[in-house]
Amino acid sequence: MLTLGIMLGYAALLLVLLTRKRAQREVTSRRWLTLAVLAALVSMALTLLPRAAHADSRYEALFVGGLTSPALGVIVTNLVLIFFGLHLLRYVQSRLALVWGVLGLAWWGAQAALSVQSTELSVGAVGWYRYVYDPVVWPNALAFAGWLVTGVVLTLTLLYAFYRARLPELANRALFGAVLIFPVYTGTMLSASGEDVLMEVGWLLTFLGLAGAVYSVVVYRVLDIRRTMRRTAVTGTLIGFTALMVFGALLLGQHLDAQTTHRLYLALGTLALVTAALYWPLHSAVQTLVTRILDTAPEGVARKLRRFTEAITGVVELDEVVGVTMHTLSSVLGVRRGGLILVSEQEDGVLLMEPMRKGLGEIPEIVGHLTPQSPVYERLVNERAPLLQYDLDFSPRFAAAPEAERRFFQALHMSAYAPIVVQRELIGILCCGAKASDVPFTEADLELMSTIANQAGVALRNARLVADLRRREAEQAALNKAISETKEQLERLDSVKTDFITIASHELRTPLAQIRGYTDIMEAMNEQGLLDQDQIAGMTANLRKASDRLEQLIGAMLDVSQLDVDAMDLRFAQISVEHCMRTAIEPLTEAIKNRRLMLSARGLRNLPPIQGDMQRLVQAFRNIVLNAIKYTPDGGRIDIKGWMEDDEIIIAIQDTGIGIAPENHELIFEKFFRAHDPSLHSTGATKFMGAGPGLGLTIARGVIHAHGGRIWVESEKYDPEALPGSTFYVALPLAPPEGAKRILPLESTVSLDVARIEAVLGGESGETSAEKPNSPTLPKPPAGWGA
Ligand code: ADP
16 A cells, blocks of 8 residues: 555656756756656566565565566665765766766666676565675675765765855755755665565655655755754754653652542642643743754844834935944844945946945945846836845746846845835845855845845935935036136146247347348448448348347247147158267357356267157257256256166256246146246346247157157256256157158168169269258258257
8 A cells, every 4th residue: 555655656756847847947956856756666666566486485586697576676776876866966066976977877787787697695685684794795785885885975965065055045955955865865775675564664765755855856945954953953842841841740640649539639730730830931941041042033133123223314324324234134134244235227227236345244346237127127126025146046037137137146145135125216235145054044034134125225315315415526626626727727828828929029029120220230331331341240240140040930930830730850860869969069068168057968878879860859959958058047057867768768957957846847848838937038049047939848849759759857846046956858769650761871872862863864963962861970950949
């Protein structure tokens, strides 16, 4: 009867396994479990085969060789173990599952083969357990050894999985699996014993184990093992205690020695009363003690929640909202980790999720998105219900959640989420990590989480509003600052323009007035016939000076206009920086001497040659040195230094002059900008504070940039009394920037020209020969370098 009932049970299990399909994400393997159930069913069916009468009772039915029908039954039962193990290991340790499968089948095959050959009393026969080691009967020994090893390996692996599980629900599942090992293994051993009663008990146990496994496959969230065990322990202790009290009362009652029934009743009644009076307080004391030891009922939750409500209502700082909420979470739910995700809606209806960095434990710096089509959105926003990470990972309901969403939640390493909704809008998500006790979250826990989330809602919204307001204020302030800075800059540029008109008219008019004056004088003297040779020579010299000055000025303005349209035409050749600097300074030596300035140059000779336009570099260096002369009072120093730094040549030109205010360090390179009041200027190219149109540094910067280099100034401040001095730095790469025009070495160009000219003119070179390119080492005097 029992056998038949169990077989029907197995058929039902198979039916359940084959029909109740779920979405892909399974935590255990359904396929292997189906095979295990099937093997269990077959092994039972085998025992129903008619037992052949045999002279020797040890051999009941012979199949092939020495294989008896009970032995076959055991061999098939062993398949149950292999498949059951695969079912449990498949998701816990997939590599181990493979090893398990291979070794298991080898064990199984060896045992089957040995059983076929065996003539001894073998597996499954009545009393075969005695023939395992003394004397050793190999198939029997092999069966025993296999059970021992596989049982230990399986239990250890599942316990390891229990400790390593990332979610409490997964840990519980591993524990559930470990608990199932016991009935399945004991069942197998008993059903292989050959003794009828033991076999039936064994079948029942195996069936119960496998039914449990089927349950865990079909219901993806299994019974909370630890809580059940704890509850059982509490109930067991209380029942035991009550039984003890009743037993004590009965024992006393037995010893009552009453003469009449009347008295006996009275005495019994008194005893019952005393026991009951003692029982209640003792019972509740024991209950409190047991629950406290086993920690099942959260204590004082209502009080803690009330305190939380009081605390959270007054909070307006975001950090404080998180702090107070996390404190409550950890004290009410006993979680080790926790955090808050800020949620804001984007234009396309997608929700942006930004976890706050501060919380209970480390929270990764990531952002996520929640799309309205996602089942997670449905759960949190529409249903406003909490969500378990375990459900998100394994429940078929959330199988359709986008991969990015899944990854975001997994990266948080949390176990449960509760939405924070204010006025139908999701503004945040409260997250809880695993509990310190590592037990799964119960419905009551989630309820509690939702309550906390609800109460934190208004505070969170207020805090976000305040934070928003603060941010806007800061943005506004930054904007205002930028506006006033731009305004200042515009004003300065405007005054530069006005200055330019003043300067240009002054600069142009001075030489013009001189020319005018000298021509007038010459004309008048000429009319009166007073002009002699000496006078003419003196006046033409002055006229030349004035027109040179005009020319320089116009040349500088032309150069700057070229820079404006990026049209400066440079011709690169190999040049020496030292030679360049020497050429630049040469025309200034007179002025340096007159102004009693000390000029020194160091380190230039050792510099490697560079690719550059000699003429233009001379112009740039001259402008810088000229400024150093102009803005250093008589008797000062000018030091020029050169060195190499990371493939670049650096040249520093340092003076002991009036210095430049830091706010003008960039502006002095702008055209027409002059850091000092033009009205203070004295006229004269090399005089102290000599006037200039404010173009020298603009040209210098243009030339250096065209060489792929950099130019900048360092100066502490502007102070004509203290004379802090300024240092101009020029950095030049050894090779010119890409696309630079190069000129061929002198000889090859000349021979090329001659060949061409001869070919075209038949030997008559005429004017064309004069159009030789500039010699890279013999520069023409610069056209305009008036700074
Ligand atoms: P400028 O023709 O006025 O000399 P620049 O373009 O050469 O024009 O220089 C711009 C301004 O930078 C100058 O007017 C001067 O105020 C300031 N400057 C340049 N070099 C120095 C220096 N070595 N020391 C102090 N101020 C300087």
